[in-house]
Amino acid sequence: MVDLSVNLGDIRLDNPVIPASGTCGFGLELAEWYDINMLGAISLKGTTRDPRFGNALPRIAECPSGLINSVGLENPGIDKLLSEKIPALRAIYHKPIIANISGFSVEDFAFCAEKAESCPDIDILEVNISCPNVHGGGMALGTDPEVAAAVTRAVKQVSSKPVFVKLTPNVTDIVTIARACEAAGADGLTVINTLLGMRIDIRTRKPVVAAGTGGFSGPAIFPIAVRAVYQVAHACRIPVMGCGGISTAEEVIEMLMAGAAAVQVGSASLVNPLACKEIIEQLPVVMERLGLKDLKQLKLN
Amino acid sequence: MATERTFILTAIEPVAAATWRLQLSGDTSGLRCAGQFVMVSVPEFYLRRPVSVCDCEPGLLTLIVKVMGEGTAALCALRPGREISLLCGLGNGFDLSACPKGKEAMIIGGGVGVAPLLLLCKQLREADRHVTAVLGFNTKEDIFLEKELEAAGADVIVATADGSAGCQGFVTDAIRMCVLKSDYFYACGPRPMLKALCTQLRQDGEVSTEERMGCGAGICYGCTCQTTSGPKRTCKEGPVFKKEELVW
Incomplete structure (x- = not known):
């Protein structure tokens, strides 16, 4: 028997697989395909202070080994998250819930974090300072170490929950941002969000997504994510959720070996809603093949 | 499921x-x-x-x-x-019960949007509705499913934009020229055609819309459209929307 459990700071997960924010809706969407209680945890769709429709359509562009999305943080707002989405999920799901919050200013994040504080069903707060699809916020807050630290500090001041800051890879040195968040009190980091990308329709001579640019994700970014996780995990003491392009159990183990404490699976669920289930079922098989008894403290030789 | x-x-x-x-x-x-x-x-x-x-x-x-x-x-x-x-x-699919038993249904397709009309026609006929099918294409070479729809029991009218077969013009022209009457309409096709139908036809109806999708399963929110009752995912709450729900 192999042991799939991992520790994410003080929280024990039955296995390291977590659907990434934006690729599992608010949980119920995935629950139509399988029993989501088999997941390690779940990270819900990014939520802002006010409801948002998001960007104009089209929001999706096909890419080699991936996709660009420019959804633009469509969400019903923090109040509806707390009054409707999370209670509906909790009724069918008993594993940890990660609430992903986003905003356009330090105050927006503090506002959402304070609201989330009243919700005992939220186990972890994920602070999204890395969304490439909104202007004047999102990623702009995650590319400057001082602003990233200010957001982290403001959230920590009003929240008693474990706070994981989700970082963008669209920076010169991700370690600088990671260290700034750690110093500001982050309990952990999610590494990485999507890469800023663009496709052009050569027939219409227009960008494929209406917003022009969007976040690039999928298997193509996996090596970038492994590198970023490796750099951050070896520069910081706080736990890292490794995210970016994972679609197989082997890649979960690779990400853990890079230094992640747990992993998030994103785009794979958009191609196959059963992706996380199939990866979790495959993990013991791959572990046995590799002679691994558990997934904690997997290190490079 | x-x-x-x-x-x-x-x-x-x-x-x-x-x-x-x-x-x-x-x-x-x-x-x-x-x-x-x-x-x-x-x-x-x-x-x-x-x-x-x-x-x-x-x-x-x-x-x-x-x-x-x-x-x-x-x-x-x-x-x-x-x-x-x-x-x-x-997706949600067409609402057969929206056209009451014994009433006349008009099913309207444009281009490749004709495709879902065959199963719709069969199910409406099984449920004892009279069916008129209006099919719009650009030109004669684009026409398909005409015979299959006739075999399934529909009265079929074809329109082509260039007049190379059937009525010349769009489906809306064919409906007007042939003075086609119905109690309820179902449509699938390009957005301008759906808009013309929803704004010109007096009877109630529903249309199947098309958007570029990510997952198709309601997970990614890549295909959300604005409706009179708030944002809805084309792949999940749609792709079929009631005439009065759509914002043009």
Whole structure:
């Protein structure tokens, strides 16, 4: 028997697989395909202070080994998250819930974090300072170490929950941002969000997504994510959720070996809603093949 | 309930210009009704492609695909015997009960949007509704499903934009010229056609819309449209919306 459990700071997960924010809706969407209680945890769709429709359509562009999305943080707002989405999920799901919050200013994040504080069903707060699809916020807050630290500090001041800051890879040195968040009190980091990308329709001579640019994700970014996780995990003491392009159990183990404490699976669920289930079922098989008894403290030789 | 299943491509044949009929065998139990769609996995492409269900009987699925880009070209180049993964039974589908028993239904399709009308016609006929089908194409070479719809019991009117077959003009012209009457309409096709129908036809109706999709399963929020009752996902709460729900 192999042991799939991992520790994410003080929280024990039955296995390291977590659907990434934006690729599992608010949980119920995935629950139509399988029993989501088999997941390690779940990270819900990014939520802002006010409801948002998001960007104009089209929001999706096909890419080699991936996709660009420019959804633009469509969400019903923090109040509806707390009054409707999370209670509906909790009724069918008993594993940890990660609430992903986003905003356009330090105050927006503090506002959402304070609201989330009243919700005992939220186990972890994920602070999204890395969304490439909104202007004047999102990623702009995650590319400057001082602003990233200010957001982290403001959230920590009003929240008693474990706070994981989700970082963008669209920076010169991700370690600088990671260290700034750690110093500001982050309990952990999610590494990485999507890469800023663009496709052009050569027939219409227009960008494929209406917003022009969007976040690039999928298997193509996996090596970038492994590198970023490796750099951050070896520069910081706080736990890292490794995210970016994972679609197989082997890649979960690779990400853990890079230094992640747990992993998030994103785009794979958009191609196959059963992706996380199939990866979790495959993990013991791959572990046995590799002679691994558990997934904690997997290190490079 | 929607399912992921492996189907076998048993036949593929051209039915009109750049338009192919794909016959697939596999577990069709995930499909509930006409107007639903499947997400088709295409070799060498990352995202699945949404395709409306043209016809379905237990174990046998018919899709009609028009080559629009590289993905649909790759799909139409597949040979019989090939295994294809499908997400089956997605979307809400048409509401047959919206057209009361014994009443007249008009089913209207434009271009490849004609595809889902066959199963719709069969289900409406089974439920004892009279069906008039109005099919709009650009030109004669684009016409498909005319005979199949007649065989399924519909009175079929064809319109072509260039006048090379049937009435000359759009489906709205054909409806006006032929003085077609009905109690309720169902439509699928390009957005300008749907807009014209929803704004010009007096009777109630519903239309199947098309958007570029990510997952097709309500997960990614890539295809949300604005409606009179708030934002709705084309793939999940749609693709069929009531005439009065849509914002043009």
